[in-house]
Amino acid sequence: MRVKPQIGVRRSPLNPLITPADVKPSFPDWEVLGAFNAGVAECGDEIVLLLRVAERPRQTDPGKVTVPVLRADASGFGESSVCIVELDRIDPDLDFSDLRVVKNRRGETIYLTTLSHLRVARSRDGERFTIDEQPSVVPAGPLETWGIEDPRITKIDDRFLVTYSAVSEKGVAVGLLSTRDFRSFTREGTILAPTNKDVVLFPEKINGKYMMVHRPVPEGIGKPEMWIAESPDLIHWGNHRFLMGISESGWDSARIGAGCVPIRTDEGWLLLYHGADSGHRYCMGAVLLDLNDPGRVIARTAEPFMSPEAEYETTGFFAGVVFACGAIVKDGRVTMYYGVSDESTASATFQLEEVFNLLK
Numbered sequence: 518m519r520v521k522p523q524i525g526v527r528r529s530p531l532n533p534l535i536t537p538a539d540v541k542p543s544f545p546d547w548e549v550l551g552a553f554n555a556g557v558a559e560c561g562d563e564i565v566l567l568l569r570v571a572e573r574p575r576q577t578d579p580g581k582v583t584v585p586v587l588r589a590d591a592s593g594f595g596e597s598s599v600c601i602v603e604l605d606r607i608d609p610d611l612d613f614s615d616l617r618v619v620k621n622r623r624g625e626t627i628y629l630t631t632l633s634h635l636r637v638a639r640s641r642d643g644e645r646f647t648i649d650e651q652p653s654v655v656p657a658g659p660l661e662t663w664g665i666e667d668p669r670i671t672k673i674d675d676r677f678l679v680t681y682s683a684v685s686e687k688g689v690a691v692g693l694l695s696t697r698d699f700r701s702f703t704r705e706g707t708i709l710a711p712t713n714k715d716v717v718l719f720p721e722k723i724n725g726k727y728m729m730v731h732r733p734v735p736e737g738i739g740k741p742e743m744w745i746a747e748s749p750d751l752i753h754w755g756n757h758r759f760l761m762g763i764s765e766s767g768w769d770s771a772r773i774g775a776g777c778v779p780i781r782t783d784e785g786w787l788l789l790y791h792g793a794d795s796g797h798r799y800c801m802g803a804v805l806l807d808l809n810d811p812g813r814v815i816a817r818t819a820e821p822f823m824s825p826e827a828e829y830e831t832t833g834f835f836a837g838v839v840f841a842c843g844a845i846v847k848d849g850r851v852t853m854y855y856g857v858s859d860e861s862t863a864s865a866t867f868q869l870e871e872v873f874n875l876l877k
C-alpha cells in the first residue's frame with residue numbers, strides 16, 4: 518500500500534469561514550449559491566478577500582430552471598441589465614446533471630447556472646470577516662455576460678493587480694484589474710484570449726520582465742496544463758513557454774492550474790497549484806520554480822499536500838473540491854484561503870518547510 522504523505526495542515530476551527538448564507542444577494546429575489554475561490558491580500562492592517570459570489574434568481578417553479586445572463590450592452594449592474602433565461606427541466610435536449618452548467622445534447626455548455634461577481638470581505642484576525650453588502654466588481658461588456666470568477670491578487674509596487682476569469686459565450690478569457698484600496702478598481706482590459714484561466718502574476722519583475730503562470734485549455738490536441746509568459750507592461754504578454762504538465766494517473770491527471778501567488782524562498786519560487794482527476798476531485802500540490810528562470814521546474818510534489826477531507830470539503834454544491842486562489846505567508850507559516858465544494862471559503866495553515874519536504 519502506498520503511504521500517503523502527510524503534512525501538518527491545520528484547518529481553521531471556524532471553517533467554513535464564509536458561506537453563501539453570509540452574503541447578501543445583489544437583488545432582492547436572488548439567492549447566493551457560492552462565496553468561494555477568493556483572492557487574498559494584506560491591505561493596511563486588514564486581510565482582504567475578494568470573493569467570487571455566484572448567484573441566481575430564486576428558483577420558484579420546480580419544472581423550470583432559470584439562469585441569469587448579463588445583457589451584452591448593459592451599462593450597469595441592475596435587475597434590468599440581466600436577462601433571465603427560463604429552461605424546461607424535462608427538455609430532452611438539455612442536460613442539467615452538472616449543477617454548475619447547462620449543456621446541450623452535444624455536450625456543449627450553453628449556460629452557467631449562476632452569474633458571478635467579485636465582492637470584498639475584510640478581517641483583522643484573518644478568520645472573522647465582514648462582507649460588503651454590495652458587489653465590488655461586477656461583470657461588464659460582451660466578454661463577461663456569464664460572469665467574472667476566481668480572482669488572484671498580486672501586490673506589485675503600490676498597486677494590487679487582480680487577474681480573473683471573464684466568462685461569456687465567447688469562452689473563458691483572462692481580465693486584469695488594479696486597485697490601491699479595494700474600494701475603487703480600474704479595468705486594465707483582457708490580457709489573454711479564450712480559453713485560458715488560472716492566471717497568477719509573480720510579485721516582482723524577473724530579469725526586467727513581469728511574469729505570469731497561465732493555463733490554456735486546448736481542444737483536441739493538448740491538455741489543460743501550465744504555461745509561463747512574460748510582459749514589459751502587464752498588458753502585452755509573450756514568450757509563452759510550456760511550464761509543467763499533468764501526470765499520467767492520479768490526483769493531477771485531468772488538469773492542473775496555478776493557485777496562489779508564487780512565494781519567494783531561498784530555494785526558488787514556491788507555487789501552490791490545484792490538480793484534478795477525471796472524477797473532478799480537486800486537490801492542492803506545490804511546485805518549486807527557479808528564482809531567476811521560473812520557466813524551469815526544480816521539483817514538484819508527487820502527492821497533494823492537501824485533499825478534500827473535511828465534511829465541508831466532501832459535501833456541498835460541487836463536492837470534493839479544495840481550490841486555493843491566495844495565501845498569506847508570515848515567518849515561514851502559510852495561511853491558505855481556499856474555496857470548498859464551489860460553495861464556501863475556508864482557511865488552513867501549514868509550515869512552508871513541510872511542503873518542501875514533499876518536493877521531489
Ligand code: MAN
Nearest residue numbers: 554666667835838840856859
Ligand atoms: C474550475 C474553475 C473553478 C472551480 C473548479 C471546480 O477549475 O471554474 O472555479 O472551482 O472548476 O468546479
